Amino acid sequence: MENIIYGLEFQARSLVSQQDAEEIRFFIGTQIINGKNQIHLLEVDDDNNKLKTKAFSHDQGEIWRLTSCPTEKLLASVYSSNLVMRTSILKIPDRIFDNPEIENLEFEDIEVLDTESHGNEIKTTEFHPTNTNILATVVDSKVLIFNRAEAKSTVVAEITSKNTAKFAGGKWNNANQFVVMHENGVKSYDTRETNHIAWEIPNAHIQPVRDLDVNPNKAFTLATVGDDCTLKIWDIRNNKTPVFSRRDHQHWIFSVSFNKFHDQLILTSASDGKVLLTCAASCSSESNISNIPKDDESNSDNDEFQMKTKKSQLKDGLLEKFEQHEDSVYCCEWSSADPWIFCSCSWDGRVVVSKIPKKYKYQILL
């Protein structure tokens, strides 16, 4: 199997892999402005190359973003209805596939976070990497930290100047730092203090940053993508020059994701309809195993040739183009359970579950 295609038949902008799960599960949220929205669950049966699907109804509104909790079976959605944006925590029921008759499931519990007083434009709600009770929400130009145990929220970051753009989103860097995307750069706020910028990369891209991801295995390493079609990997101790950069997309890159198991593998998806698998071995956590010289001119043909001629580590550069989508691909996610499977979702509702080609797999493993 190379990939499985699944059609939602609705526009979709959000996709997440369930993190606290043994199964290979992806949730895709639809974006229907006037209508019944759903969160589709795709469970990949890797042995039989089959998908098990279920749909959860999401009547609260069209979904802009989904995130998953690393410690519990929880999702967080950002949605809007009648121009009002909200974010809520959704509890995934345990027994989903018990009753094949029922098509539309309901979440066990839905908890709407109180963001009303802080602004309307919610970008994301992110679960704390270790503490289930803590969430960070990016609203307008603020970062809110919710503590569910104490039922309170604090604004840890706020940009008050009027002429700047709002935050475009964010992610936890570690337990105490939350990185937000702001215009062409990223800022990392220390969540224990208000407006304490731990570090920042002011001009990471020459156009707005669309997404970022934190390398789960290597501290200080961050990947950013943006409208300038560029993927950059930074060692945040040097915010002037990236340690790795590629420009293989032809339009805005919407999503970037490190493979949790082999962080040299990076997935990006863009509005040119392509999902690209890039190898950044030189700045990965496995780079000390072998020092791979940077080869800027390596293209996939060359790489294949190299692989055939000698059993070497993967070279830096573009590994593979996945072109099963016809529209802009807004999301791509690695499976949390299987290091070799990822899912991508384009605006036309096409969801593609793909596998890393065996040649790369073997090269990384052997």
Place this chain on the structure above:
Amino acid sequence: MAEKPENPYDMNSASFDADKYLQKLLKTCNLKQIMDTEAIIVKDTQTLTSEMQTLVYENYNKFISATETIRKMKTDFLEMENEMKKLAENMKDITESSEQITNSLQDTRTQLTKLTEKSALLKKLSGISSLPSKLTQLVSEKNYTLAIHEYSRAKKVLELYGDQPSFKGIQEDCIVIMNNLQKLLKDDFQRAEKKTIHLTETGELLLELGEKPSVLSKEMLQFATQRLHDELILLGDQTERDMIDFVDIGIEGFLNDLTLVTSSFYEMFILKHYDSEDDSFQELARANLNDFVNKNMTAYLNLVQERVENDSGDTQILLRALDRLHRRLCAMKNLGRGIDVPRTGIDLIIHSVQQLCQSHYKILKDSFSDNLSSIRLTLVTSNKNDGSAVSLNELIETLYVNTIEKVKGVLQNLLVFLNPEWSFNIKTEHKGVSCIEGIRENLLVAFLRHIASVMTSFSDINSSCPANLLLVLSKVCLKLEKGGVRSLLNLVDELYEIDSENSSTLTHETELNSEMFDAAKILLDAYVRVQGMNVSQMLRKSVETRDWINCLEPRSVRAVMKRVVDELTNIDGTLEELFESGQMQTTASSDSSRKTHFSMSMQGKQQYRSTLSNYTSSQTDNSLVHRLFSERVDIFNSTVEFSKVSIMSGIIKISLKTLLECVRLRTFSKYGLQQIQVDAHYLQLNLWRFVADENIIYFLLDDILGSAVLRCMEKNPSGLLMEPNAVDLIVERF
């Protein structure tokens, strides 16, 4: 008579037979005759008898006188005998006395001989005792040869009687003097400012003085090395002089000295044979000499090389200097057997060629980067005033011609190395040939590669440069690919007579051309991307900042659309200057553009059918299904070509895609949707003329409007779209 046959008839003969004669007479003669004969015979007999008588008488007298004489003599002899006896006695006496005298004189004589000997010895001794002073005098008169000659004569004596106290003193004195002399000579020897002959002389004198040749030879080289080293240091300080002076000083000072020492050494130690030394001495000496010459030449040549490296003056002067040096080194070739002096000289020249190549390479690089920055400056400053103030063609031509001419100049410049008037000929050496090829490879080819990579670097992710610069560079690359590379390679091949066609090591023209073409391509892609981003930026800001919910009913096209079209027209104008317009794929007629977006009825299979007409009658999600069946238009898969429409298509595709993405991120009210409809129509009317395949524009605009419909918050949004005529009206009024 006796011999005659006995004639018995001859009276005078002994055999005369008187009877026969008488008978004969009687028989033959008459009486008369007999009578006459008798008369004659009687007469004759008478004469004879008388004669005989006289004779006897006479003899008798004589006999008597003789007897008398004898008698007299008898007495005389007696007397004589006595005398003789006396004489004998006297003689005896004399002998005795003479013996006595001899005996008495003998002692004196031996004494005399002894004395004579002594006197000679004394004379000598007096010479020896005055030897020190004499030697001193001679030394002070600088007549070393004589001094040494004197000394060597006296030396043996001194050695013989050295233990005698008196001689000891003299010997010591002499030794002191001679040691001084030796020292003096050595100093002299070491200074060696003199001619070879002097040096040789001094050396020989020293040898005569018993200096060991091996020691002396070593010393000679050692001191010469020291001296040459000093000279080198001195030479090294001559930094302010030009190259020719430098080489001249080197030749006059250092090289002459070296030659002098070498030739003296050769004469002194290698040509002669010394008993005192081993057989291997000469070999050793030769080896030492070679070593010495090699070392010093290397040091000198290193110095020259260093100097050449730091030399920034005229190539001609440098070359003339090197030529001079080369001649001198050639002349020295006969000097040291076993070392190849001019070879190192050639190496030096080759090295300097290489070095010159490098410096020229650097100059080329610098001048290229200067050119680039000046062009960049021109572009930046002109952009501020007026975008079309500078002709890009002019800039391209300037950069191209400057680059080509500069390279040509350098190639001509380097040609001086091959000037036939030089005494050296680089091409004869293998190294030289590769050096000449180095001009091609390390200078020209490397430079071309360098400029390609420099130009390509402007398209790097982290570089931000004016879009037009990318265009200029791309065009320059293209020009180079089209002919510049070939002309330069041909030039270098011609000038340096390099056979690049049949060489496997030399870079081939096609290789460079393809590199240039790639660079041009990359730059063009970058240009498209940068311009696309610029236009995108305008569109993105306009969509992001607008309130699409509370906007009013569209009365006009938004101003930003006009700006976008203006910008694209501008770019189109710029490109027109530089590129051919390229092929229009469709037979796009102004007809189609006149029609409204929704009433378009396309002809031909390749034309994309607008899906928007379906919106009025179908559900929104049906449009997605419809899209699955409609022909897919891949926007980003075509590569940009070197033609105006291709470039424009690239820019427009990126821009419209941006608009699409922006629209999808927003939510629209009815009027917002209608505004998008108006804008899209405006774009459709204005953009088709820029591109090769207008279907792409239609496809994207359809997508934009479709997405806007999907993002419209009203119920049944597709029913809210304006009537095509109304849209037309608004756009036309704009």
